[in-house]
Amino acid sequence: MIYSAGIDTLFMGFYLERFLLTPEDWESLAYAKENAKSSIFKSSGSLITFKGQDLTMRASGQNPYTYVLQNNDCTIKLAQKVVRNAYPEVYVELRS
Numbered sequence: 001m002i003y004s005a006g007i008d009t010l011f012m013g014f015y016l017e018r019f020l021l022t023p024e025d026w027e028s029l030a031y032a033k034e035n036a037k038s039s040i041f042k043s044s045g046s047l048i049t050f051k052g053q054d055l056t057m058r059a060s061g062q063n064p065y066t067y068v069l070q071n072n073d074c075t076i077k078l079a080q081k082v083v084r085n086a087y088p089e090v091y092v093e094l095r096s
Helices: 025-038
Strands: 009-014 045-049 053-057 067-070 074-078 088-093
Touching: 025 045, 025 053
Parallel strands: none
Antiparallel strands: 009 088, 045 053, 053 067, 067 074, 074 088
């Protein structure tokens, strides 16, 4: 008997024409990634508040994604540049 059913994890990829992030947004991401590489964070990453969300920046990306941010609810992968139709520039995993 099935008591409940639903989506456990939702994966979404977004193909972009351009990013709407400001230079300050990109600087903030780069700074958090450099901090994540510091030995004080070991391999857990560094904390960043990005667009109003508390996330952990991973020390390394996942090709082709330069930035990997996550929290208990989601993982967000951002490519650093738009490459038309080669891969989604933003990849989001939403967990239940």
